Amino acid sequence: MPRSKLFLVPLLLVAALGASCGGGAVEQAATPTVSAPAPSPRPTSALPTMEPNVSLVDYESPGGLFAVKYPAGWRVDSWGVAGAGAVFTWQSGPIPFARVTISCTHTTGEITYDDLLAQDAAMLGRFGNIASAPPVDVEVGGVTGQRLRFFTNAQGVYVEQDMVYALVGDCAWRLQLQSWGEGTIDQYTGLFEEMVASFRPG
DSSP states (O other): OHHHHHHHHHHHHHHHHHHHSSSSHHHOOOOOOOOOOOOOOSSSGGGGGOTTTEEEEEOTTTTTTTEEEEEEEEEEESTTTTTTTTEEEETTTEEEEEEEEEEEOOOOOOOOHHHHHHOOOOOHHHHSOEEEEOOOOEETTTTEEEEEEEEEEEETEEEEEEEEEEEEETEEEEEEEEEEEOOTTTHHHHHHHHHHOOOOOO
């Protein structure tokens, strides 16, 4: 598979999740069929090893909507009104190996974690079969949120993802870790948990 396609699919997943929660509460979506994803076509032996003791640096969104610590040396891109979203990417040249996306989707009505989980599962199911573990509670942004790890085989690309949800005020926050290739996500989990612990909504 060409590299351009290999990394386009995860970007589509990010865009889909960012757009999946519109204004107001959402309808409960049907959960897609769950099956074991196929192995990744990308050789994991060629991937570099992430330094577990890398230092963290401070980031504040342009409009002060949130603050977080992220690994030094990672690329940062923000988007949206008042910097409502940001992407932190570890890459070598043009090739990314891991990405953490933080985004706020504004809501205008009641919404629950079950709503968010079901909606994201249905959205991801459009790209390929998914497999996931049950969600667990996690402290994030001063509230008790939900954390879910799942695996997506999107058009032949094996994507491992760790998603944290936090409902704070009128924001449905998503903090999402992605890595590409089977068995690659564990080396980033500790850093992701530190980012989650440092996350502060504005």
